[in-house]
Amino acid sequence: MVDGLQLPRTSDGTPIVISVDAMGGDLGPAAVVAGLALSAAALPDVRFVLHGDEAQLKPLMARHPELAAHVALRHAARVVSMEDKPSQIMRHGQGTSMWGAIDSLRDGEAGAAVSCGNTGALMAVSMLRLRKLPGVNRPAIACLWPSRSPSGFNVMLDVGADVKADPKDLLQYAVMGASYARNGMATKRPRVGLLNVGTEEHKGRAELKEASDLLAAQAAAGDYDYLGFVEGSDIPSDRVDVIVTDGFTGNVALKTGEGTAKLISGIMREELGRGLLSRIGALFSMRSLNRLKLRMDPRRVNGGVFLGLNGVVVKSHGSADATGISAAISLAAQLATARFHERLAARVASAGSTTQNDTAIISGDQTGAQTGQGSDPTQ
């Protein structure tokens, strides 16, 4: 659960239901059930549909008897492994727990889905079963990045749904990322920046200049402030709330940030463990160091959100433990409660119809565009 977000509550009495894929994570279904127990305790009004192998899940559920009233078990005999290729799962994935978790969303049984399985396969199954949101060409994965911004986090997308993005895709990422920042981070008017190798206008690839012009032109329709180009050093800063980039660059940046944080914490551990004085000092500083650890803990921000599909899918890190999985589940519940999906769809449709009317720059399925109202300031 991201700090500062309201705990999800049913608004009109309709229960919030989250569909959870119990299988496919590095730590197995035990970690998922333990994470589910944490979320269920924190979110007593939310209900869950848990997909996976009953023979494994029943004994795990029995350890948490309080879950029985909150969780419906849905048997799935097969599991998507980390080695499975997305194309194979698209053809032969029916009957897996991942497929089942997405179908709960497709069938309207759940308001959001969570999985810590194979990212490529999850995106493939989500695309196949949920289909793309009308007006969206390439869906994206958005991550939260610890930052100096008031909310404590910045949004970056795409971090790996697709290795390519043309200027129109980058515009859609800006619109979707801004909507996510409003609904997931309560950032009223997100500041959007386009990732480049310098902030000057002439820097970078030609297509980024074109994208920058589009993002600037659509800032009003997308209800964001456009900052122009930002650099890698700005990603964790308080200059920006939403960083837009293609999935190749975003994925490299995300993993580089993770690797750098891991290097520093490893060296810090080594140095603080060296010598008696340092170890005494570390004892005195324990609370500070724990607060530092907490502020930088990647488990707190666990959950890449798939944007641009007909439904909200949260991808938990494959190696997530109970704390991390609970964070992903709580994020899904938060987004379901905020009716994020409908808001996002309306925003994309509204931005699509504006751009279509103005400059006809959005390609693809525009059937949803007519229905866009675009008047809800929290979209």
Place this chain on the structure above:
Amino acid sequence: MVDGLQLPRTSDGTPIVISVDAMGGDLGPAAVVAGLALSAAALPDVRFVLHGDEAQLKPLMARHPELAAHVALRHAARVVSMEDKPSQIMRHGQGTSMWGAIDSLRDGEAGAAVSCGNTGALMAVSMLRLRKLPGVNRPAIACLWPSRSPSGFNVMLDVGADVKADPKDLLQYAVMGASYARNGMATKRPRVGLLNVGTEEHKGRAELKEASDLLAAQAAAGDYDYLGFVEGSDIPSDRVDVIVTDGFTGNVALKTGEGTAKLISGIMREELGRGLLSRIGALFSMRSLNRLKLRMDPRRVNGGVFLGLNGVVVKSHGSADATGISAAISLAAQLATARFHERLAARVASAGSTTQNDTAIISGDQTGAQTGQGSDPTQ
């Protein structure tokens, strides 16, 4: 100066001469002269040619009278500013201190050049005055990255010379980066990885698969071990010594790493300053925290090296202070002493001739290829 490197010494009696651009850094010529004084004290056999405005430099030099025997002043009335466009400097840059510093190298007066000025302009002037090394299509900028590798640093290139790189360019980066790791870091047989969004063969852009095949085929000629794809999280790891990528991705990764390190150190400072116990603890841990700071200090690894030109140019960070500038000057002296430029040229020619004979994959000027011996294991 990077730890573990030998201090430069004249080998056959020929003095090592380094050409230094005194102007154009954020802190002005005072920082450059102060850095020069540090390097001159550490490297008594090295001589320097200092380019810049005499009226400003003479009083600064007077503060370090010991420099008189080591430094020749070369007046340049004009300065390249951070705002100047590379294209303008290429046409009208003659008479600037940057141009003069590069011409010292071109004319054989110096063995390496250092500048902390405008990167784009420095690359443009270097390309124009030094010309590309025969066989090289795109020059690259290589940086050193604090890492878990035995040398304490990994090499990454390109970090911003060019936003594009095709598979043949990436192969040349691998050959040049491996040569730099051998000569700059004393890594006997560098492990080379190609940056991608996953380590599996099918991941990433199609051109990266092609580049990966080239890098694998040329590992023997380039005298490196090819690891295949690596991810952002591997950049600071001990899995790899040389990370190959295009200048767009490399620049974003470099700045993301810097931004992440800055965020963590800022939060650490805040947390350790909060509360009496923490402040007492920080006192006890002072030596450890200072060692941590030293190990992560970006000034220790200050100096992006331009590879693929007829001469060694070291780009110091624009905001470098005396310590940072001294590190860049000492790196230049180390590379000049190691005759890095000749070794690199021979290696590129040798790899070029191999690939040309085998598969004719290297395009561009091949006039240097015939002279390549490729038998020197330290190239």
